[in-house]
Amino acid sequence: MANMDWSKEFGINSSLKQNFARSEQEFSAQVEQIKDLLQLSPADVLLDIGCNTGQYEKSLSPFVSHITGVDSSPVLIRQTQVLANVTFLVADAMRLPLGDKTFDKTLMVSTLQYIPDPAKAIEEMRRVTKKTILFLNIPDKTQKESYFDGINKLNRSDEEKETIRQRNNAVHWFDRTDFTDTFDARPPFFGALISI
Secondary structure, three states: OOOOOHHHHHOOOHHHHHHHOOOHHHHHHHHHHHHHHHOOOOOOEEEEEOOOOOHHHHHHHHHOOEEEEEEOOHHHHOOOOOOOOEEEEEOEOOEOOOOOOOEEEEEEEOOHHHOOOHHHHHHHHHHHEEEEEEEEEEEEHHHHHHHHHHHHOOOOOHHHHHHHHHHHHOOOOEOHHHOOEEEEOOOOEEEEEEEO
């Protein structure tokens, strides 16, 4: 991952950089989990909504026919790498400018909670996907209080803790019963699969 000035690029305190960065080992494990859960094959056409700077595209592109990465941020899309079988697109997850049943499988990692109307985004994902949708890192409503209790134990200033609280109060927290096939992930998150 290239070094960047997080405060300049994203307007955030650089001490929050660790919230965006993953260790190489954790990221590799998550890529393997995605490959396994989606049962990726060389013929698959994959959609990644909330692609950020294209980390998953770079790691998953050797295992599929094509990947389209979508993000609402032009700043993040400009940071992506050009890859032969990858297309990047600036678009809104609630209004995807993509054809019906265009993709075999769809991936969304750490994104659903930030979308103003998650139900509309899921409806759009169903529209453009033929087989399977995978969500990773969905905030579990039952873990919300313990998550915020943990914020109080952080070795950060009161101002930083309040920023984290405000940011996370603005996100959607989900009930596992909203999804048919869920699995445990790192608390306070869970994952879900939707078969079409």
